[in-house]
Amino acid sequence: MKKFSVNSLLNLCKLPFATMTVNSSSVTTPIVPTSSTDSSSSILPSHRVINPIAQASQFVTINPTSQLPIKLTGSSNFLTWKAQHEMLFLGYDLVSYIDGTLSWPPATDPNYKNWLRQDSLIRHAIMASVDDTIAPLVATAPNAYVAWKKLTQQYGNKSQTRVYGLQDSLNRLVKGTKPVAQYLNEIRALADEIAIAGSPIDSAALVIKVLSGLGPEYNEMSAAIRARDTPITLEELFDKLSSHEVFLHHRQESATITAQYTQRSNQQNRHPQRQNNYNSSNNYNGNNNQRNYQ
Numbered sequence: 001m002k003k004f005s006v007n008s009l010l011n012l013c014k015l016p017f018a019t020m021t022v023n024s025s026s027v028t029t030p031i032v033p034t035s036s037t038d039s040s041s042s043i044l045p046s047h048r049v050i051n052p053i054a055q056a057s058q059f060v061t062i063n064p065t066s067q068l069p070i071k072l073t074g075s076s077n078f079l080t081w082k083a084q085h086e087m088l089f090l091g092y093d094l095v096s097y098i099d100g101t102l103s104w105p106p107a108t109d110p111n112y113k114n115w116l117r118q119d120s121l122i123r124h125a126i127m128a129s130v131d132d133t134i135a136p137l138v139a140t141a142p143n144a145y146v147a148w149k150k151l152t153q154q155y156g157n158k159s160q161t162r163v164y165g166l167q168d169s170l171n172r173l174v175k176g177t178k179p180v181a182q183y184l185n186e187i188r189a190l191a192d193e194i195a196i197a198g199s200p201i202d203s204a205a206l207v208i209k210v211l212s213g214l215g216p217e218y219n220e221m222s223a224a225i226r227a228r229d230t231p232i233t234l235e236e237l238f239d240k241l242s243s244h245e246v247f248l249h250h251r252q253e254s255a256t257i258t259a260q261y262t263q264r265s266n267q268q269n270r271h272p273q274r275q276n277n278y279n280s281s282n283n284y285n286g287n288n289n290q291r292n293y294q
Helices: 006-013 075-091 112-128 135-139 144-172 180-196 203-212 216-226 234-293
Strands: 017-022 025-030
Touching: 075 144, 075 180, 112 135, 112 144, 135 144, 144 180, 180 203, 180 234, 203 216, 203 234, 216 234
Parallel strands: none
Antiparallel strands: 017 025
16 A cells, blocks of 8 residues: 655645535535536526516616607608607517517516506607697507507508508609709609508619609600610619709700800891991982082
8 A cells, every 4th residue: 555645645635625514514525617508597497488578677768759759640640650669669679569469467467567667668658759639549548559559540541541642643753844853852752651651662663763754855865774784773873864964954055155146146247237227328318418409
């Protein structure tokens, strides 16, 4: 049997040890590194489900004045108003409170209080972003989902009629005497409103609309664009139309200057004839007077 010296035993005592108490008795055990998988989540019951309802420290408050600047006034602006809310609620992960995917728990549920608090904050934001005449629809709703549904039924269905009106306005829009920039801005504004309503217009259809509303002075350019093998973007089309507009403006200025020069030349050519007629008349009268004098 191998013998250990005192120094060897002292060196062995320097190895890392930890002391823990078990049943009031002190037991010394080596420290063993734990793996990253030994976390608190590994001891959670397998049936536990994370509740989607906000906890008390996670409630989202909304400032309607700064975050929801567009107030609902009726069916005319419902689509825009609805879009701003959906974007905000999506960013805060609150869409489930208004689309019905998150059912409200019964009052006996431990999560009911937290759900009610977050739902009330959402309903308050909705009510603060509507006109005073519309607010009672939200105030009488028991939760945010019902309030949202009421507003959609009241003003969303009527908005479809507005979509038809917007599409008709787009079809009848022509450039006329408007500048190219104004004409394209009006088309884009109508197309954006139609897109918000859920009926976006693709780029090719908008290009055809722009070309069809131009005057005869753009016929050659329109024909060239329609004959392209590759599609043209609205930005590129705007640049080409703007350049052609400048060309037409310069051509009109040149034509005006030429017309003014021609008019002046004609006037100058007519003035010597009047002077000659005047001199001839004076000579004739002088000769007659001379004959009479003789």
